[in-house]
Amino acid sequence: MTGPLKDPSPEQIPFGKVCDSETDPGTHTPGSVATNLVDLLHRECLRIEGFGSRFTLHAQQLREMEHRLAEGRFHLAVLGQVKRGKSTLINAILGEDILPSSVIPLTAIPTFIHYGEERSLRVRYKDNRPDTVMKGEPSSWMRKQLIGFVSEISNPKNEKGILQVEISHPAPMLRDVVLIDTPGIGSTFRHNTEATLNFLPQCDAAFFIISADPPITDVELEFLKTIRSKIGSVFFILNKVDYLAPDEQETAINFYHDVLVTSAGIEPSVKIFPISAKNGLRAREECNPKLWEESGLLGVIDHLVLFLAREKIWVLQEAIARKALDLFHDILLQLQLEIRSLELPLAELDRRLILFDTKVSEAEQQRIHAHDILAGDRNRVRDLLEARVNEQREPLTLHLQRIAENAMAGAPEMPELAAREAVAAAIPSLFEHELGEMTERIAAQSTVRLSGHQRRATELIESVRKTASELFEIPYHAPEGGQGYEMVRKPSWVSYTWENSFSPVSGEFIEKILPVGMRERRARNRLKGQISQLVTHNFENLRWQTLQNIESSFRKFRTDLDTNLAQTINATHDAIRTARILRSEQSDRISGTITLLQARIQQIDDTIKQLKSMQEVHGEDPLS
Numbered sequence: 001m002t003g004p005l006k007d008p009s010p011e012q013i014p015f016g017k018v019c020d021s022e023t024d025p026g027t028h029t030p031g032s033v034a035t036n037l038v039d040l041l042h043r044e045c046l047r048i049e050g051f052g053s054r055f056t057l058h059a060q061q062l063r064e065m066e067h068r069l070a071e072g073r074f075h076l077a078v079l080g081q082v083k084r085g086k087s088t089l090i091n092a093i094l095g096e097d098i099l100p101s102s103v104i105p106l107t108a109i110p111t112f113i114h115y116g117e118e119r120s121l122r123v124r125y126k127d128n129r130p131d132t133v134m135k136g137e138p139s140s141w142m143r144k145q146l147i148g149f150v151s152e153i154s155n156p157k158n159e160k161g162i163l164q165v166e167i168s169h170p171a172p173m174l175r176d177v178v179l180i181d182t183p184g185i186g187s188t189f190r191h192n193t194e195a196t197l198n199f200l201p202q203c204d205a206a207f208f209i210i211s212a213d214p215p216i217t218d219v220e221l222e223f224l225k226t227i228r229s230k231i232g233s234v235f236f237i238l239n240k241v242d243y244l245a246p247d248e249q250e251t252a253i254n255f256y257h258d259v260l261v262t263s264a265g266i267e268p269s270v271k272i273f274p275i276s277a278k279n280g281l282r283a284r285e286e287c288n289p290k291l292w293e294e295s296g297l298l299g300v301i302d303h304l305v306l307f308l309a310r311e312k313i314w315v316l317q318e319a320i321a322r323k324a325l326d327l328f329h330d331i332l333l334q335l336q337l338e339i340r341s342l343e344l345p346l347a348e349l350d351r352r353l354i355l356f357d358t359k360v361s362e363a364e365q366q367r368i369h370a371h372d373i374l375a376g377d378r379n380r381v382r383d384l385l386e387a388r389v390n391e392q393r394e395p396l397t398l399h400l401q402r403i404a405e406n407a408m409a410g411a412p413e414m415p416e417l418a419a420r421e422a423v424a425a426a427i428p429s430l431f432e433h434e435l436g437e438m439t440e441r442i443a444a445q446s447t448v449r450l451s452g453h454q455r456r457a458t459e460l461i462e463s464v465r466k467t468a469s470e471l472f473e474i475p476y477h478a479p480e481g482g483q484g485y486e487m488v489r490k491p492s493w494v495s496y497t498w499e500n501s502f503s504p505v506s507g508e509f510i511e512k513i514l515p516v517g518m519r520e521r522r523a524r525n526r527l528k529g530q531i532s533q534l535v536t537h538n539f540e541n542l543r544w545q546t547l548q549n550i551e552s553s554f555r556k557f558r559t560d561l562d563t564n565l566a567q568t569i570n571a572t573h574d575a576i577r578t579a580r581i582l583r584s585e586q587s588d589r590i591s592g593t594i595t596l597l598q599a600r601i602q603q604i605d606d607t608i609k610q611l612k613s614m615q616e617v618h619g620e621d622p623l624s
Contacts, residue, residue: 013079031537037317041066041324044607048331051600054574057567058331065320065327072316073114074177074308075491077200081220082208084183085239087201089209090179090281092169092297094371096139099181100147108183109150109162110199110493115175126161141215142167156212163222164493174286176308180491185223193223194432195493197230198439202491204312211240212252216259224264233311234262235273235304241296242276271298291591321611322480328604328611330568333465334575335601340472341579342590352471353576359467365461367565370453371558377449378554378591386447387548388438391544396430397535404527408520416523420502423531427500431538435496438546446553457561468572496545499537501561502530 045062048055055166080086087099099111114406119142123132134145148154180203182196200206208224210216227234238256241249253272260266275296283292292298341349401534403426404419411418469476582593 036064037321038070039609040607040610040614041069041320044328048208048482048604054334054578055331056466056572057176057563057571058327062324063325065324069316069320072312072320073175074205074312075180075203076173076177076179076197076205076304077182077203078209079182079185079196079206079223079227081217082207084211086181086184086209088277088281089207089237089239089275090181092277092284092295093173093179093301094169095284096141096280097285098139098146098169100143100151100166109155109158109165110183111146111150111167111181112491113167113169113174113179113181115170117170117363118168119170120168123149124163124166126163126227129161129387131554153443167279167558169204177304178491194429194436196434197223197226198436199491199493200227200230201440203231203309205235205238206231207235209237209239210256211459212238213240216256221264224260224266228265233307234266235300236266236270236302236432238272238274239277241274244277271303275300305552320543321614325611326477328512328608330571332601332604333469333474333477334571335604337472337572337575337595338579339594339597339601341576342583342594344472346580346583348607349576349580356468356471356572356576361462363464363565363569367561370456370460370561374453374554374558377569378550381445381449381548381550381554385442385543385546388441389539392434392537393539396434396539399430400426400535401528401532404531405524408523415520416527423527423534424500424502427534427538428498429496431542432496435542435545438542439549442546442550446550450553450557453557453561457564461565464572475577481612492527496541497542501532502534504562 009388011031032411045059045066048062049059056375076092078086087101089100091097094113118135119139120133121142122134125131125249136145138144145522148166149160149165155162182199183193185193185196206227210220224234236256238253244252253274256272260270260272261268273296277295277297279291280295280297282288283295283297344352400423403422407418407422408415427545458479466476468474582590
């Protein structure tokens with residue numbers, strides 16, 4: 001699951017230290033450089049807004065990049081059965097006892113923990129109720145508030161209808177990592193486990209917590225077999241090793257390694273981190289470096305940080321830096337076009353503008369053709385959805401009928417009631433699982449098809465820029481941001497309500513006088529009809545949700561294509577026309593305008609140099 005990693009340099013990991021006050025401002029961590037890039041994008045966004053209204057979309061795109069980088073923290077899910085020490089581990093990472101432990105029965109609600117200057121709590125609901133937001137200190141206050149929402153005592157079976165809880169906390173590690181405490185694996189309701197599986201592909205990696213006592217269970221092993229294809233990297237944590245002697249620790253690690261490889265199909269290179277979350281939390285609370293290292297958490301944080309640097313932050317930063325460079329070069333093109341238009345004779349300027357308009361007409365025809373192809377691909381993805389629904393309707397119906405038959409056979413006194421209860425209990429997990437399978441298949445098909453459209457759209461837009469560069473004899477800068485299509489989404493927990501209630505039973509009084517065999521046949525026929533109705537209803541719900549995702553993805557792509565092409569054409573036209581109007585009406589201001597434009601060009605050049613220098617800080621320039 002995780003590849004071989006070299007040991008990081010301790011000075012590169014300021015938030016791996018035991019005390020939050022121990023910082024090293026001279027080091028360049030992934031987060032510090034990403035923060036600098038956020039600051040640069042924010043500054044340039046404000047500056048470019050001052051260039052004039054025709055650069056409004058450029059500023060908006062910079063702001064989107066800024067937000068993408070700021071929100072692009074590493075999303076780490078924490079997985080495990082109850083009583084494995086998930087909450088204690090997260091508390092140790094945060095440095096204080098905030099999350100309630102499994103000693104208190106907890107409701108299956110995910111908790112998102114992200115960075116914030118102040119401690120705060122946000123509760124999101126399944127319905128349209130506004131979020132509940134609370135702020136306060138210290139950690140004991142936070143813990144008390146959480147118990148009111150996530151414990152079975154205060155919120156039995158989640159009767160308050162809470163979707164998820166979000167915590168803001170000033171722990172330094174959260175500048176780069178969002179921790180997600182997920183519902184316990186193998187909980188009373190199996191659909192909670194299925195919901196966790198559907199959520200995992202949105203995350204970057206996961207901690208999977210096992211413990212020295214009790215041993216790993218079949219439920220955990222089955223879960224691990226399933227997640228191999230759901231998430232790229234899993235870090236295995238063996239908790240509660242403080243209960244073991246040193247030789248017992250080695251035996252336990254070897255045992256769990258063999259179990260993971262042979263029974264769960266995990267790669268033999270898997271590494272297991274032995275820790276004591278309890279001692280780690282105590283070390284943070286007491287600011288005890290020796291105990292922090294002995295707890296094993298220093299090694300876990302070090303390993304994770306190096307993984308972050310390689311697999312997430314650098315990649316995201318590089319991608320956004322490349323896109324920002326493309327945007328800055330486009331701004332340069334517009335500024336240079338305006339200067340060139342101010343310098344050319346009017347007759348020559350009008351001739352070149354006519355040639356450019358010819359290219360614009362060609363691009364418009366290609367855009368219409370691209371829309372037609374896009375609509376065809378959207379319909380093909382929708383057809384795949386319909387095929388999947390039709391393909392799975394009968395097998396799921398038969399599966400539920402078998403569940404009903406088995407329940408009736410096991411409860412001869414009240415067979416129909418037993419069948420209804422068994423089917424009702426099975427439906428949520430069955431359809432959560434089907435939702436995950438369908439979403440994964442449709443998302444893959446959408447990405448493949450939209451990637452091809454993205455390449456063609458980029459080529460179309462660049463053909464317009466290149467024509468403008470050639471017509472006005474301005475150096476052309478080919479894009480560096482790449483042409484791959486990316487379905488960007490911030491991890492979010494989605495809760496669906498599956499229909500599992502049966503229609504009222506009719507004819508009960510008449511059936512009491514019928515022979516037993518006839519009553520059972522009538523009950524089976526009635527159940528078959530109602531199961532068929534439930535399957536149809538739930539598939540329609542599932543189909544509708546998936547269809548909305550398809551429409552949203554293709555609609556956004558079409559809108560982005562139209563917006564980006566129009567922006568390129570309009571910006572070029574505006575640059576030329578602005579210069580032409582100035583020359584016609586205020587020829588005495590031409591010299592001053594050229595001087596101002598040259599100053600703006602110098603500012604953008606300086607920004608490009610600064611952006612590239614940020615990458616060179618780490619000894620390698622990925623933009624070169």
